[in-house]
Amino acid sequence: MSEATATRVWRDLRTLVLERNERRREVADALGMSFFRVKALRRIAADPVTPGDLAADLMTDRPYVTLVVDDLARRGLVERTPHPRDRRRKLLSVTPAGASAAEEADRILGTPPPGLVALDPEELAALDRVVTKLLGPAPG
Amino acid sequence: MSEATATRVWRDLRTLVLERNERRREVADALGMSFFRVKALRRIAADPVTPGDLAADLMTDRPYVTLVVDDLARRGLVERTPHPRDRRRKLLSVTPAGASAAEEADRILGTPPPGLVALDPEELAALDRVVTKLLGPAPG
């Protein structure tokens, strides 16, 4: 019984996030770049990284990160600075323009759907508790 | 206050669905095709459609649907049959092999994460209520 409920809830959660509130296209249009590059920019804006680490985070390889960073740098959003302790590496960081672009992306992606905001406080609090629990210990 | 909570819950929901349980790659690997084509196959399996309607559902254009359906047909997963009332149109439907491939995709995508199954029945029921409400009236 509970398993069937879990399956239905999971399907509904996917529908909510992936279908009713899919904003990849919106963000990509707003920033004028592919969603993949938005992810790269947001990752760099969150905290400076080396190209190698960025490649791992994006599930891609280093050569392609070079191309993506070239593009972001050409747009004036990202800078390459030398790594303080390893001259082979570079540190990728955002420029002010890059930071504000990343903020816009965060704003678009992070704005909760109206229905969520309109929930009764008790329902929202209950949802908050459960979701926090789900993200907590087990990576499930 | 409630708005801040909604924002946090939304971020957590996105993390849960998009990061902790992203299965696009897994499904694509399992079926040996791109996730986009998996979506096409699942859509056709759910109910026969015309190429034009499928294009609208997939947010793409008709010419590309032709290519995708060519590929799925070459794999023996999809068939084109004449439309009963309009000889311009065609009806796309799955073969038995296509149906079972779509079922496998559904199984992979639809299996709830362990943490969700492990919830207390009351918590799961509460989550079920709220999520159902969110999907209900307003499209938010």
Add this chain to the structure above:
DNA sequence: CGGATTGATTGTACGTGTGTAACCATTTCA
């Protein structure tokens, strides 16, 4: 010191998805 390894880059090839124009058969409608 000197070979092996690491990190970033360049280059190349390929599959995939988007967008557009053109074509043909069929249907709709004046």
Add this chain to the structure above:
DNA sequence: TGAAATGGTTACACACGTACAATCAATCCG
């Protein structure tokens, strides 16, 4: 009946992401 519109297809150009091989500087380690 004949012009316009619709639906699927073919063809083409292009951006994007994946995957490898190779190169070079810097670092690590025996």
